[in-house]
Amino acid sequence: MERSDLTREPARAIAAMSPSLDPTIGIVVCIPCFRRPEHLRQTLQSLADQRTDRRFAVVMVENDASACGSVPVASAFLRAGKLPGLCVVEPGQGNCHAINAAFETAQAMYPDATHFLMIDDDEIASPDWLERMVRAAEATGADVVGGPVLQRFDDEERRGLQRHPAFRPAYDASGPVPIIYGCGNCLIRRRVFEKFGSPAFDLRFNFLGGGDVDFFTRCRRNGMKFHWVAEAVIVETVPDIRTRPSWIALRGLRIGAINYHVQHKAAQTPWLRARLAAKVLALLPLSLFRAVGLLLTERKALTALHPMIVAAGGLLAAFGIEPQPYKASKITS
Numbered sequence: 121m122e123r124s125d126l127t128r129e130p131a132r133a134i135a136a137m138s139p140s141l142d143p144t145i146g147i148v149v150c151i152p153c154f155r156r157p158e159h160l161r162q163t164l165q166s167l168a169d170q171r172t173d174r175r176f177a178v179v180m181v182e183n184d185a186s187a188c189g190s191v192p193v194a195s196a197f198l199r200a201g202k203l204p205g206l207c208v209v210e211p212g213q214g215n216c217h218a219i220n221a222a223f224e225t226a227q228a229m230y231p232d233a234t235h236f237l238m239i240d241d242d243e244i245a246s247p248d249w250l251e252r253m254v255r256a257a258e259a260t261g262a263d264v265v266g267g268p269v270l271q272r273f274d275d276e277e278r279r280g281l282q283r284h285p286a287f288r289p290a291y292d293a294s295g296p297v298p299i300i301y302g303c304g305n306c307l308i309r310r311r312v313f314e315k316f317g318s319p320a321f322d323l324r325f326n327f328l329g330g331g332d333v334d335f336f337t338r339c340r341r342n343g344m345k346f347h348w349v350a351e352a353v354i355v356e357t358v359p360d361i362r363t364r365p366s367w368i369a370l371r372g373l374r375i376g377a378i379n380y381h382v383q384h385k386a387a388q389t390p391w392l393r394a395r396l397a398a399k400v401l402a403l404l405p406l407s408l409f410r411a412v413g414l415l416l417t418e419r420k421a422l423t424a425l426h427p428m429i430v431a432a433g434g435l436l437a438a439f440g441i442e443p444q445p446y447k448a449s450k451i452t453s
Contacts, residue, residue: 330378376433
């Protein structure tokens with residue numbers, strides 16, 4: 121898609137742009153946005169404060185086309201010259217629509233860019249985040265680089281939840297890893313997108329979430345290299361509602377549903393699907409043993425129940441029952 125094609129596209133409009141766009145920029149940070157303008161302000165400021173000599177641009181995607189609450193914040197940063205880049209409005213609501221719009225716009229508007237990073241609009245990048253991520257990609261040749269997302273709880277008394285499996289980073293140490301699971305702190309090379317074409321993130325995961333898990337699973341199956349940078353920290357703001365047992369349980373059900381759908385998508389034969397069905401049925405009793413182990417080590421019932429909730433989520437998904445937290449009507453924060 122050429123730059124002129126993007127501006128003629130009726131379904132995706134440019135809402136704000138910096139005074140000039142330099143198509144030779146080689147690094148682009150993508151930011152999907154939805155109803156969190158004050159958080160977005162902090163996200164953008166953390167990017168403006170990055171300690172790096174590398175030139176980079178930002179591409180923001182407003183995914184609330186009716187209200188466009190993020191656009192004024194994006195416009196203020198762009199027009200003031202704090203960050204170069206643009207903000208587009210993606211009317212197709214949902215997680216995968218927004219992420220695809222961000223990466224597709226970034227590739228189209230910056231044809232020389234080879235490194236595409238992503239941060240969410242409720243996250244704050246540490247000062248050396250971008251430098252560490254890009255340096256790791258260059259030094260290792262990895263196709264995908266990931267880093268930790270740590271939590272900043274509105275209620276400080278809930279900080280113990282950082283050890284809950286729903287919040288803990290996938291890895292503790294830097295180095296090669298078999299896969300990463302989330303795109304809230306990632307770097308993806310252009311050649312990865314060229315391998316899979318568009319849309320990169322499967323729209324079947326649009327409201328459930330997990331398009332990133334599916335995408336990175338396909339990357340692994342295609343022999344792509346992953347690297348983890350434990351020092352490239354991003355901090356996520358966690359509102360009180362996301363510390364409630366009901367929300368954490370719903371997240372566990374969603375993880376189970378995502379795992380099921382990613383595996384079901386890859387099970388192309390009746391035999392493989394039968395194996396998957398047997399696995400889903402077996403996970404529920406097996407999860408009881410994991411729960412007991414977590415209860416003995418963590419001594420927290422909410423943490424111990426997580427494996428059983430995830431297993432239940434997979435079983436429910438097999439029967440077509442699953443949460444859809446990325447529908448606008450379900451998003452409360």
